[in-house]
Amino acid sequence: MHFDTIAAISTPMGEGAISIVRLSGDEAVQIADKIFHKPAGKKLIDEPSHTIHYGHLIDPTSGETVEEVMVSLMKAPKTFTREDVVEVNCHGGIVAVNRVLQLILKEGARLAEPGEFTKRAFLNGRIDLSQSEAVMDLIRAKTDRAMNVALTQMDGKLSRLIGGLRQALLETLAQVEVNIDYPEYDDVEEMTIPLMIQKCTWVKEEIDKLLRTSSQGKILREGLSTVIIGRPNVGKSSLLNSLIQENKAIVTNIAGTTRDIIEEYVNVRGVPLRLVDTAGIRETEDIVERIGVEKSRKVLKEADLILLVLDSAEELTIEDERLFEAVSGMDTIIVINKTDLPRKIDLVRVKQLTSNVKIVTTSLLKDEGVDELEEAIAGLFFEGNLEAGDLTYVSNARHIALLHNARTTIEDALGAADEGVPVDIIQIDVTRTWEILGEIIGDTVQDSLINQLFSQFCLGK
Numbered sequence: 328m329h330f331d332t333i334a335a336i337s338t339p340m341g342e343g344a345i346s347i348v349r350l351s352g353d354e355a356v357q358i359a360d361k362i363f364h365k366p367a368g369k370k371l372i373d374e375p376s377h378t379i380h381y382g383h384l385i386d387p388t389s390g391e392t393v394e395e396v397m398v399s400l401m402k403a404p405k406t407f408t409r410e411d412v413v414e415v416n417c418h419g420g421i422v423a424v425n426r427v428l429q430l431i432l433k434e435g436a437r438l439a440e441p442g443e444f445t446k447r448a449f450l451n452g453r454i455d456l457s458q459s460e461a462v463m464d465l466i467r468a469k470t471d472r473a474m475n476v477a478l479t480q481m482d483g484k485l486s487r488l489i490g491g492l493r494q495a496l497l498e499t500l501a502q503v504e505v506n507i508d509y510p511e512y513d514d515v516e517e518m519t520i521p522l523m524i525q526k527c528t529w530v531k532e533e534i535d536k537l538l539r540t541s542s543q544g545k546i547l548r549e550g551l552s553t554v555i556i557g558r559p560n561v562g563k564s565s566l567l568n569s570l571i572q573e574n575k576a577i578v579t580n581i582a583g584t585t586r587d588i589i590e591e592y593v594n595v596r597g598v599p600l601r602l603v604d605t606a607g608i609r610e611t612e613d614i615v616e617r618i619g620v621e622k623s624r625k626v627l628k629e630a631d632l633i634l635l636v637l638d639s640a641e642e643l644t645i646e647d648e649r650l651f652e653a654v655s656g657m658d659t660i661i662v663i664n665k666t667d668l669p670r671k672i673d674l675v676r677v678k679q680l681t682s683n684v685k686i687v688t689t690s691l692l693k694d695e696g697v698d699e700l701e702e703a704i705a706g707l708f709f710e711g712n713l714e715a716g717d718l719t720y721v722s723n724a725r726h727i728a729l730l731h732n733a734r735t736t737i738e739d740a741l742g743a744a745d746e747g748v749p750v751d752i753i754q755i756d757v758t759r760t761w762e763i764l765g766e767i768i769g770d771t772v773q774d775s776l777i778n779q780l781f782s783q784f785c786l787g788k
């Protein structure tokens with residue numbers, strides 16, 4: 328395959344004093360040589376691969392020295408894109424980096440599209456689709472745990488697992504082919520069906536295992552949208568502030584994408600909480616009052632977690648009871664606040680109003696009970712099993728949807744086998760399952776999907 332040479336600012340993870348402009352493609356080294364000058368005068372093209380060089384960038388038109396830089400030279404194929412890659416490390420802010428990029432573009436590189444480096448790695452066979460998607464997740468990861476999920480996926484763990492399932496299916500398909508080619512043995516069908524049932528059952532169980540991790544994986548990836556509700560003055564703002572203070576708030580600005588949003592997250596024991604409508608809570612204290620019961624019910628329904636705050640020093644009111652109603656059936660934690668004051672609330676009644684809902688008591692004034700609350704939040708969604716590092720999480724909505732489809736087709740195959748349907752008919756469902764699983768790793772996907780997926784990436788990756 329031939330690709331032109333692309334370039335982009337590739338700001339490394341975390342803030343650093345160094346910015347990197349990355350070049351990839353057949354002409355990467357030649358373009359760099361036009362502007363990069365080492366003190367000793369040697370050209371990059373004559374240097375060995377995977378080496379770092381000090382020198383200056385000089386604008387060939389004006390002869391002006393633009394920047395003092397370090398240049399990393401990585402020749403194909405042992406690079407991220409499997410093409411020649413040159414990385415220009417320059418210090419200084421955005422102005423300096425932009426000047427370097429402009430110079431490189433002027434000398435013949437093309438500005439990379441979002442995700443184009445990763446796309447090339449994919450197209451050149453360096454990584455598969457699920458790994459490419461993991462690169463994007465990594466960029467957006469909000470907590471260490473979310474990052475670990477992305478890292479194991481990028482490492483190819485999900486791909487290997489899917490590969491194993493497809494291999495098992497392929498083996499049964501091969502068996503069927505053999506049988507069709509040698510029909511003179513009439514007991515072959517009896518041999519093939521049990522094998523097929525065995526393999527398909529195994530594949531189905533593995534898919535189920537993966538799907539069981541999906542809700543947690545999704546939470547890690549996208550955050551747990553959390554709404555704090557309660558009557559005026561019960562301590563909602565205090566709760567919000569204490570969550571934000573104890574857990575460094577993460578403000579993510581997803582740059583370079585069409586969805587340039589700024590959202591506020593807090594990291595609670597590795598679980599990113601997306602505080603929904605926090606501004607609203609701050610301003611008017613009460614979303615029910617502000618947007619009305621019906622609309623707030625809708626906001627509540629979209630939330631993954633409700634923190635319903637009650638005042639321990641007051642009796643339950645009609646308003647409180649209405650809130651209980653509004654959140655029934657949802658993942659809710661009851662926070663009974665102000666335990667430092669004499670208790671007036673009827674705890675028996677609170678328990679009656681909730682079934683199976685975790686109740687935590689706090690005194691936000693005295694900074695008590697917040698640990699228990701955090702534990703309750705983490706426990707509600709992860710029950711401690713997040714520590715089991717050997718689990719492979721599926722977090723990506725596209726993967727989850729495909730796994731559900733694969734589960735349906737494999738079930739069809741198993742159902743047909745049970746009913747004594749001929750093996751070459753069952754084979755159709757097995758083949759379909761194999762194809763669907765292939766879409767996860769990009770084996771059987773269309774170009775349009777590939778383009779769409781990669782266009783969601785950040786520039787420079």
Ligand code: GDP
Pocket residue numbers: 557558559560561562563564565566612664665666667668689690691692693
């Ligand atoms: P909101 O209206 O629900 O947002 O409640 P706020 O967080 O603004 O708190 C209302 C009042 O209750 C403030 O004066 C807080 O200082 C006070 N408050 C909050 N938590 C506690 C607590 O645990 N104990 C006591 N005694 N007062 C609290």
Ligand code: ZN
Pocket residue numbers: 560563564565612
């Ligand atoms: Zn308040």
